[in-house]
Amino acid sequence: MKNNLYSTNERPYLSSKKHKGAVVCPKCGLVFLDGKWKKAEKPDEYKEILCPACKRIRDGYFGGILNLKSSLLKTKKDEILNLIKNKEESAQVSNPLRRIGKIEEKSDTEMIVYTTFEHLATSIGKALKRAYKGDLIIQYRENEKAARIYWEK
Ligand SMILES: [Zn+2]
Incomplete structure (x- = not known):
């Protein structure tokens, strides 16, 4: 049960959608790269989409x-x-x-x-x-x- 926590609760809210092109969270500045949100340099061109953490805090x-x-x-x-x-x-x-x-x-x-x-x-x-x-x-x-x-x- 304990080992399963990540998969039961965390995963559904991690965005699994494939974003085309670069995506940056306008609120915290995380960059969506290789299927993961991370702290990274912003690319030159990007779309703004709230990351799952900012979305959760907002909601x-x-x-x-x-x-x-x-x-x-x-x-x-x-x-x-x-x-x-x-x-x-x-x-x-x-x-x-x-x-x-x-x-x-x-x-x-x-x-x-x-x-x-x-x-x-x-x-x-x-x-x-x-x-x-x-x-x-x-x-x-x-x-x-x-x-x-x-x-x-
Ligand atoms: Zn964010």
């Missing part, structure tokens, strides 16, 4: 929803936010479509991180558990659009 259609509940958010919020950003940066190396769409602060002890695909939310959850212990629950139901990850400490 509020997130693949991963990570719920953080901890009193550590009161004392170590900056440190935790840094860890989240670092995970986003390293996820983008292998796939630049893996991004944080938004972060909602529900209270001083609760935060929700929305990611374009579930992989990033899952890896942030695991990193939080590694760094601060606590409990991590990863839920992915076949008929739901998003993986839900809960970290509590």
